[in-house]
Amino acid sequence: MKLIVTVLVVLATVFSGLIDGYDCKIVQFIFGDSLSDNGNNNRLSKSFAQAALPWYGIDFDNGMPNGRFTNGRTVADIIGDKTGLPRPPAFLDPSLSEDVILDNGVNFASGGGGILNETGGLFIQRFSLYKQIELFNGVQTLIRNKIGDEAATKFFQESKYVVALGSNDFINNYLMPVYSDSWTYNDDTFIDYLMETLGAQLTVLHGMGARQLMVFGLGPMGCIPLQRVLSSSGECQEKTNTLALNFNKATAKLMDDLSAKLPNASYKFGDAYDVVNNVITNPSKYGFDNADSPCCSFGRIRPALTCVPASRLCKDRSKYLFWDEYHPSDHANEMIADELIRKLGFTPINQTDGAPPSPPNAPAPGDD
Template identity: 60%
Template sequence: MKKKMMVMKTMVLIVMLMMVALAGMGADSAPVQFIFGDSLSDVGNNNYLTKGIARAALPWYGIDIGMGLPNGRFTNGRTIADIIGDYMGYPRPIAFMDQSLDVDAILKNGVNYASGGGGILNDTGQLFVQRFCFYKQIDLFQGTQKLVKEKIGSEAADKFFKEASYVVALGSNDYINNFLLPVYPDAWAYSSTGFTNLLISTLKDQLTLLHKLGARKLIFFGLGPMGCIPLERVMNTNYTCQDSVNKLAMSFNDNTKQLMQDLSAQLPNATFQFGDAYNEFADLIANPLKHGFSNADSPCCRLGRIRPSLTCTPASSLCKERSKYVFWDEYHPTEAANQVIANAIIKKLSFRPLNAPPSAAAAPSNNTASSPATTSVAPAGAPSSPTALSPASSTTTVPFIATPPAPTPSS
């Protein structure tokens, strides 16, 4: 009888210890990131939207990351959020739609909700059929919170989400795939100033909601010179940048920067920062040779002489040196250009790697693009080196394996 009582007491003690462990899970874990955005930050969500047409599911997307296979990133390698996260030492957030995502993965890596074609407004990107706009991404985040709270409890979950970092990178589609296309009602209903005001007021509500849900440390990536992407250039008779489009980006940036300052002052314990690299990106486009690039006006991946080719496909030909091109396709920068943009943001906001002593932060270098032959980038969800600013200084170098047939180089 005494032995049976001892066994029962032992079992009760074990159950109590397990409950305490579950309640504390995530409370002392390393901080993670939650990323919201469009195709500049998407790491695979759209690949699961089978009816959508904005997908990076075919070669040669992803040729310079991991095993060189398409992974949902709309570029040849890492995104801006990838590069900054790697430098800071954050684990790579897993795409929300990834089938391997569970609560343990959320607590360990965070989540990326970014969706190609998505925008601040719900109507943006309708031509792509399926995509997650910002309100939908926030809705998915709320579902994530519910799962975490069910596993570790409300108190630990609240602490976990308040200690996390948040990245928001949206706005370009609201102009390029909404306001600037006459098939959308907004193109006729608003002036340029009125439309930008609509974006800012909507964004204010969305970021205020994120704060209510726990976001305390947030960075918003500003827009680049959208009028200089290859798609906009090719629609200009003299193949130059469209200044009117660039002015929209600058107006949006000025208003968003002020919004971040206002929200930081108004919302309790909020540190909302504006990541601005417009001037650096514009200088890269205007003076590519100064930055070690050779081409800043046409895509590296294109379908022969057909322009605009819109997307990169297995039938496309690749430029000889991907690290020398500013643009990967008609819309998106190469990893090398993303590195320049990320470095500018890191420097302006004085970012330091997590757990680094105050004197450890060094000025980032732009001379860090991945080689076409090798890559050292960890797969999504893998922890990265806290001091890794470039592929050469992050995780173990892995030979690049080209599973698809070799592309035909073009000049």
Template identity: 45%
Template sequence: MAAALAAMVVLALRTVAGAASTPAAAAATTSRSPVIYIFGDSMSDVGNNNYLLLSLAKCNYPWYGIDYKNGYPTGRFTNGRTIGDIMAAKFGSPPPVPFLSLYMTDDEVLGGVNFASGGAGLLNETGIYFVQYLSFDSQISSFEQIKNAMIAKIGKKAAEETINGAIFQIGLGSNDYVNNFLRPFMADGIVYTHDEFIGLLMDTIDRQLTRLYKLGARHIWFSGLAPLGCIPSQRVLSDGGGECLDDVNTYAIQFNAAAKDLLEGLNAKLPGARMYLSDCYSIVMELIDHPEKHGFKTSHTSCCDVDTTVGGLCLPTAQLCADRRDFVFWDAYHTSDAANQVIADRLFADMVGSGAVVPRNGTSPPRVVSAPAPAHASPARMP
């Protein structure tokens, strides 16, 4: 589950200083809505993989997007909004657009951008059997392209100030377990003990977040892992048939503890860095253990009943549940629109409670852009 969540975020609500001479620059420097950058996997993807012709990690099937604008697929791996969509609305901003939908000359490069890619992980080898995807390293390189495009439009000073005051939301790590370490045919689960694997992940995150910092990121919200042992695709692997996998949940808890220590270390080492770990584990576990508390009825299986299906996605032949609002999980890996609302509400409350974020008044569902075209329809947009 990517992760999700989510999904993780850097915010500045101040007006960007340094007015520029072009209309595009003036718009960028007078807007008071926060700029949001999202990095992640399928929990956060809003259509980037639709532009990757060879990618096997896509969800362009009927049922996906059924509760989104016009009811058709948009590249989101859920029935409606992602956590990032809902968080953007809470900040009074439209949902960040898919990176691969942009020309580097578009004025949209001055606003929020979503780099998330289904199948992606922290490690470059994670998701390799999806053929084409944007790993976290690739997403950071894509952000660097956006920064260079911003500099060309509004100058280095204004671009730096915009980035320094942006929200960086990062939700990665789930696939490094679900589609890597826990897969018997992937080398990492054979080569490394779990302690060694966490060490590898932390070294990788350290390098990646330091690179983002050098590119101007200051306020970063990194989403901790959810209880991966309780997602439908993992439950079906239990000996008892449907129980949570305690060892996998323990892995997630250990990852989160190590990530929290790492972020605190980076804050101490990097001047001006404000990096936080979002507690997705407890939020999602509460939904799983007490679904009725939030108006759900089912938290152990997916709405479209694909827990044991290869790929775990809601294919057109899937039979949907009678009421999608009753289910925490949409498919075997991803939470439903209704669950994403609960998760986003809690994450936002935690962010405001930390004192690091000033709330805005936009809390309604976000303005929705049209669904992105397939890869072959606009090759010129590929960076």
């Protein structure tokens, strides 16, 4: 009789674990812009911000465009790979289902999106952070209907959250006179506006279960090729870099404040400004040959903004900091990811057979 009771207890424990289910795997939910987008904008038919043309994705999987605004992986891809988190599919991926979400999480990132709803309006279609949070709310409803409130609450509270936006709020909003924010605010009050909005958004996410969350900081965005080519000297635009530094300082404080204020919240700030700036200052020291122009460019026509089939590629993509006028290369993204992992002390989460290797530098027409 005692043996039967013991067996029943063991079976009940196993069955309970299966019902509570999915608690053996932690996934991530990503909110962001083109630096993290992995296919959402490519499925927004009216969006002007897409990574749907060659040579995007040339060093990823089959070499075809996959919605990532780079030649290979995003920072979020690499951090997930190296810490044992599955790569979440794009929200608009047609294969998305409740089971896929439970196994992999979801990526809501959208090229051109910002913290503010008005940011990136010239791109016509994109998901702002508020819209991404709204989509996440719909995902939560699906999962609660699938596994019940108790298990869903546990699932969402144990998940990891990444929020990586802000550069578009400056480059495709505040710094462009076609947007009213450019004359409504000054540098300080605009950052205050961003922090007030971001704080409210992260508080909403906390109410939806986000307990472990990381916000990416901005890099030296005044040094991206697009900003350089718009200056008369071709040098970095210091005003833009100062905005990035002030944004980072304010966001770091916001994370501390929210972690202290919100129950059980561990909100961290990931800052890679210095490591990118060091590469720009002394590229050869970090294994780069070029830190001021895009690998994928349309000859002497600058800025071409995006890669197009007629673009020419640099000879060695691993030696370029920037892939196009806006976005870092795969090699740069790996360097940034490694810096964030080091600073934040990330350790492996789910058991895996190891992170996928860095992509090879595959040849392509137009290499010179």
